[in-house]
Amino acid sequence: MEKKAVFIISQAPYGREDPLGAMFMAKGLVVSFPSSIIFTGGGVHNAVKGQNPTGYFPGGKAPGFPSVESSIKEGINYGIHFYVLQKDLEARGMNKDELIEGVEPITEDKLVELLLEADATFIY
């Protein structure tokens, strides 16, 4: 029987290595079996479109932090399913129009459904 992996990312982008590390891991796993990423809590900020981490360093001499938005778009092309918890989005005064195309808002009901279907759950 085919296995499934699900990732829950509650860390905001750029503050820690976790969101990019999780996406890198998901890209490695989706080659072998279906993988989904769900952004919850402060992690919903990962799914916002129009990110521009270049110029993060004064003077612009150092390379910018790798773009989480680019990583999500690449992940969608790899076949990873991206979700964001609707309630956590609203809690931060955000709405689905601000999301990267391809990221789907979901309810807690769907979140639990995805968790129960998964054989491996990763928390970041």
Place this chain on the structure above:
Amino acid sequence: MTKTLTLVITEAPYRAESPYTAIRIAQEARKKGYQVNIFTYLDGTYVSHHKQATEAYPNVMELWADTIKKGQFNPKLSFIACVRCTNFRGITDEMINGVIIGGLYDLARWIKESDKVVVLT
């Protein structure tokens, strides 16, 4: 048939207790006859750095070295550290004996083969 447990560790030792907890889970699972796989990722790769010198805390490196040594015999214990993560941290050549430098395709294979996957954060 032998059952397989895969543990994924993402936190470094001492700041987090989870690498120490993972050792105890691995040892007890082997006692129950489980073959155990350990995959370290991100800061979790520091777990098997060979130059840890603790005084007040249990030395995670020594405990893992002992666990890996015992894991050569059935039920086996295999330990893979993510190459991207060890390269980032400059510790690829600083691992204790028995640690294999591998990648995410190894983790994918382990997940497929495992009866249970537990992620410790």
